[in-house]
Amino acid sequence: MARAINDRLALDLLLERGPLTAPQLRALTGLSRPTVSDLIERLRAGGLIEVAGEAGADRRGPNARLYGLVGGRAHVAGVNLRRDAVHVVVSDIAGNETGAASRPLPDAPDLVALIAGAVADAAGGRVPHTVVLGTPGLIHPRTGLATDSGVPGWRPDLGPALADRLGVHVTLENEVNLSAVAEHRTGAAAGRDDFALLWMADGIGAAVFLDGRLRRGASGGAGEVGLLKFGGMDFCDLVGAVRDLAPEEFADRIVQGVFALVAVLDPGLVILGGDLGRAGGDRLAGLVAERLGRMSPAPTEVRPSGVEGDTVLRGAVLTALDLARDDVFR
Incomplete structure (x- = not known):
């Protein structure tokens, strides 16, 4: 249990601050030298962190190594489903955008196929760990089923059907809720x-x-x-x-x-x-x-609003990152 807590603390610091040395991790976490050394080796063996450089041109040795997250360890997709189009952004687990795609909605689309295609375009051959889809309408918190939102081709089981099609975890969320997530994390409500x-x-x-x-x-x-x-x-x-x-x-x-x-x-x-x-x-x-x-x-x-760009997409990506990190970093 203590190891898991320490590992997540270190990973969260690397997310927040970028690459850090072992002495910096010790100072920020308050953990002992052996404990930090052990967690670094554990996280490297798990493919979660890697040596990302050295802290200073004139410094050498273990204490100068900078450790950073392996962004490619997992990817997530955020989706904003509108009544006339679908927009997708894919991010690596470090939060770096790696791809994006948009597709217009025809009058009577196969919505699952269209969204799955847009996700595949944005992912560029990668399989996302988690997809979060923002849409108009009410999403039941327990069943994940959705009310008719006026989107062409709508189906109440869109979330489960898309999960079956993609073979990954899919979460459906109301568009306004996702916009609020973005405002809370990076915008006017931070x-x-x-x-x-x-x-x-x-x-x-x-x-x-x-x-x-x-x-x-x-x-x-x-x-x-x-x-x-x-x-x-x-x-x-x-x-x-x-x-x-x-x-x-x-x-x-x-x-x-x-x-x-x-x-x-x-x-x-x-x-x-x-x-x-x-x-x-x-x-x-x-x-x-x-x-x-x-x-x-x-x-x-x-x-x-204090968020630039598409707040629904931003909230979808942030939510997907939270879900993926809770799974991958545990």
């Missing part, structure tokens, strides 16, 4: 245990983090704020027709949904995500925060 993400793109939804954990709800329906009604209109319809509105009018509409999240959850932070939230930037976030302050007694920050 360092925060509690926050809510309001997603505004081709669909409207929310994701919830409380006590540092993603909260999906009993059936995967946590955060479905698009179904709320204000003035007899669904919130998704209120927000869906805002692209030509002035920022002030946009803020007047979305603050209603933000207030509902704050009144029930008191998250302390709400992130405005998706295409519309990102485009609104700090100005829209400030306008929403101003209006929210007049409605709610609970102090709440409002921020735009």
Whole structure:
């Protein structure tokens, strides 16, 4: 047990800091010289780390060797399934992107075959250890089955069917939840245990983090704020027709949904995500925060998304890396 804990501690340090020498590992872990020497040999024998150079041109010997992760030990794939396309990014276990692919969705695709083909294109002949697929719709936390998301060719058993096709572990996750994972790890919610993400793109939804954990709800329906009604209109319809509105009018509409999240959850932070939230930037976030302050007694920050690029893909890759590392590094 102690060996496993020490090995994972060393591997996590190499992930965080890059290649390290044995003396650096001793200093960072507080472990003894023999213990660090043993774990280095164990991890090298297991194909998890390798000598990655030396720490200084004038230094030689065992203490100067830099040890780094063997990135090619395993690969993962993150998938963002949209209603018009599928996008894939493949990463090695060290987190380095090694491939990417996109394919448009025809009107009636064989969705499993199309996604499997895109994963194969991005993997470049490698077999991914884990695939995490982000999609619209509700994903049941226990069964992995999904509700109809409006994606052409949809099937509720998409996750298990894709796993059978690829022969690897596949996890299906709601797209907004994955975007929230990305914000929590590398974006506007980094360092925060509690926050809510309001997603505004081709669909409207929310994701919830409380006590540092993603909260999906009993059936995967946590955060479905698009179904709320204000003035007899669904919130998704209120927000869906805002692209030509002035920022002030946009803020007047979305603050209603933000207030509902704050009144029930008191998250302390709400992130405005998706295409519309990102485009609104700090100005829209400030306008929403101003209006929210007049409605709610609970102090709440409002921020735009802090993740560059495709937040769903980023969250899918991060989740896949977590799953793969827990298996490969144990």
